[in-house]
Every structure is written in structure tokens, then in C-alpha cells.
Amino acid sequence: MKPIAVVTGGSSGFGREFVKQLLQTEMQEIWVIARDPEKLHRLQKDFKNKIRIFSLDLSDLCSIETFSHTLAKESPDIRWLINNAGYAKFCSYCDLDIRQSANMISLNAIGTVSMGLCCIPYMRRGAHILNIASQSAFFPLPYLNLYSATKAFILHYSQALRTELKDKGVGVTAVCPGWMDTGLYARANIGVQKAPSRFIPMFSPDKVAKKALRDAQKNKAVSMYGVTVRFSYAVAKLLPQKIITKMWLSQQNLNDF
Numbered sequence: 001m002k003p004i005a006v007v008t009g010g011s012s013g014f015g016r017e018f019v020k021q022l023l024q025t026e027m028q029e030i031w032v033i034a035r036d037p038e039k040l041h042r043l044q045k046d047f048k049n050k051i052r053i054f055s056l057d058l059s060d061l062c063s064i065e066t067f068s069h070t071l072a073k074e075s076p077d078i079r080w081l082i083n084n085a086g087y088a089k090f091c092s093y094c095d096l097d098i099r100q101s102a103n104m105i106s107l108n109a110i111g112t113v114s115m116g117l118c119c120i121p122y123m124r125r126g127a128h129i130l131n132i133a134s135q136s137a138f139f140p141l142p143y144l145n146l147y148s149a150t151k152a153f154i155l156h157y158s159q160a161l162r163t164e165l166k167d168k169g170v171g172v173t174a175v176c177p178g179w180m181d182t183g184l185y186a187r188a189n190i191g192v193q194k195a196p197s198r199f200i201p202m203f204s205p206d207k208v209a210k211k212a213l214r215d216a217q218k219n220k221a222v223s224m225y226g227v228t229v230r231f232s233y234a235v236a237k238l239l240p241q242k243i244i245t246k247m248w249l250s251q252q253n254l255n256d257f
């Protein structure tokens with residue numbers, strides 16, 4: 001059985017960095033899932049025959065069933081699952097309708113859980129799941145409301161799953177990046193006035209991905225890159241929620257509307 005890695009949302013941004021770095025390992029193939037076939041073909045052209053592409057919308061359970069059928073047919077040896085596909089919207093709760101809100105939960109939360117459920121049967125001792133959460137998982141964030149809630153879900157779910165998978169020998173790491181320079185902002189910015197707009201410091205996704213893979217090899221529960229992210233994690237544990245919310249609103253200049 002050939003060792004493979006599965007990377008969701010691997011056609012751009014943070015996911016693409018994981019693909020690049022996993023290509024340097026003994027993985028024989030990297031299976032990359034995203035929606036846009038053009039971007040996927042470009043990735044395949046850039047990295048040649050080690051990349052296998054799947055054009056699927058992971059916010060739709062039918063796509064996950066399609067992927068499950070491929071796994072059942074081929075029974076691969078999945079060494080890495082990078083559960084990375086996800087997106088944000090910078091806005092108030094009322095700027096998104098029910099469908100839009102449900103779609104973010106479907107991709108960020110349900111997609112992550114479902115991909116784990118369909119890949120775990122093909123993962124054996126030493127394999128690892130990286131679930132991509134965010135620094136925003138540490139606290140409820142007004143005007144990043146739904147996104148931060150989906151990422152908090154991933155963080156909690158991953159930490160519990162990690163314990164449950166211990167006997168099977170499969171590791172789980174929740175990756176909590178701060179702001180990273182990727183395509184996320186183009187999709188997140190819907191142009192409303194009351195929304196976060198100060199994205200500092202901005203980290204480079206290749207460094208965050210490198211640290212995440214290193215942390216996974218050390219079997220860490222949570223991977224954080226950068227002093228500000230570590231600081232936020234500590235603050236979330238120490239300070240009352242009310243103060244943290246005030247700090248966030250003032251940092252993002254959201255008090256003056």
C-alpha cells in the first residue's frame with residue numbers, strides 16, 4: 001500500500017504550503033481536494049505526477065460520500081490528513097442569510113468532522129490528522145462571530161478526538177494560526193462597514209505550515225506559531241470574557257460605529 005497524504009483546500013494559500021512540504025516527505029501521492037478544477041490542474045502542473053486532484057465541494061455531504069467511495073475502492077494508507085478547507089466572512093451576524101451561515105458551518109465544522117470520519121479507517125499507527133482551526137478559536141469574536149465559533153468547535157473536537165484515537169496510534173493536532181497572507185481575505189471581505197479590518201501581525205503561511213508539521217511529529221495537541229498567538233491563548237485562559245471582547249472591539253476599531 002502506498003503512503004499518501006490527503007489535503008483539503010490544498011489548491012491555494014495555507015493548504016498549498018502543506019502540499020509543497022509534504023512533497024518533500026516519503027508520501028507517494030498527495031490527494032488534494034478543492035472546488036475549482038482550474039486551480040487544481042494548475043497545482044498538478046506545478047508539482048507533476050505526485051498530485052492527485054479531486055474537484056469536490058466539501059460543504060456538501062454528497063461530495064464527501066463520493067470521496068468515501070474512492071477510499072473504499074482503493075484502500076490507501078493515509079499517513080496525513082490535513083483538514084484545511086475553510087473560509088471566513090468579516091461581518092455582523094445579520095449580513096449573512098440562513099443559507100450563507102449554514103454553508104460556513106457545513107464546510108468549516110461538518111466538513112472537517114466528516115473528512116476525519118471517512119479517512120480514519122484508512123489511517124494506522126503513526127498517521128496524523130491536522131485540523132486547521134485558528135487563533136480566533138480562543139474566544140468568541142463579535143463581527144467574526146460564526147467563523148470564530150466554527151474554529152472553536154474544531155479546537156474542542158480535535159482535542160477530544162485526540163484522546164479517543166490514542167489507542168489506535170493516530171495523532172490529532174489542532175492548528176491555530178494567526179492572520180496569514182492568503183486568499184482568505186478576498187472571500188471574507190464583503191464590504192460591510194462594521195467588520196474587522198486590522199490584520200496584524202500577518203504571518204507567512206509556509207512558516208506556519210512548517211511549524212504545524214513539526215508539532216504534529218512531536219504529537220502536540222495544539223500548534224501555534226508566533227508570540228502574539230501564544231499570548232492570545234494565555235489571555236483567553238486568564239482574563240474574563242468581557243475584557244477580552246472589549247480588547248478585540250477596540251483593537252479592531254469597532255466601538256465607534
Ligand SMILES: NC(=O)c1ccc[n+]([C@@H]2O[C@H](COP(=O)([O-])OP(=O)(O)OC[C@H]3O[C@@H](n4cnc5c(N)ncnc54)[C@H](OP(=O)(O)O)[C@@H]3O)[C@@H](O)[C@H]2O)c1
Nearest residue numbers: 009011012013014034035036057058086179180182183184
Ligand atoms: N488566512 C488566515 O489568516 C487564516 C488564519 C487562521 C486560519 N485559517 C484557516 O486556514 C484554512 C485555509 O485558508 P486560507 O487562508 O489558505 O484560504 P484560501 O487561500 O482561500 O484557501 C482556501 C482553500 O480551501 C478551498 N475551499 C474553499 N471552499 C471549499 C469547499 N466548499 N470545498 C472544498 N474546498 C474548498 C479553496 O479552493 P476552492 O475555492 O477552489 O474550493 C482553497 O484551496 C481555512 O480553514 C482558514 O479558516 C486562515
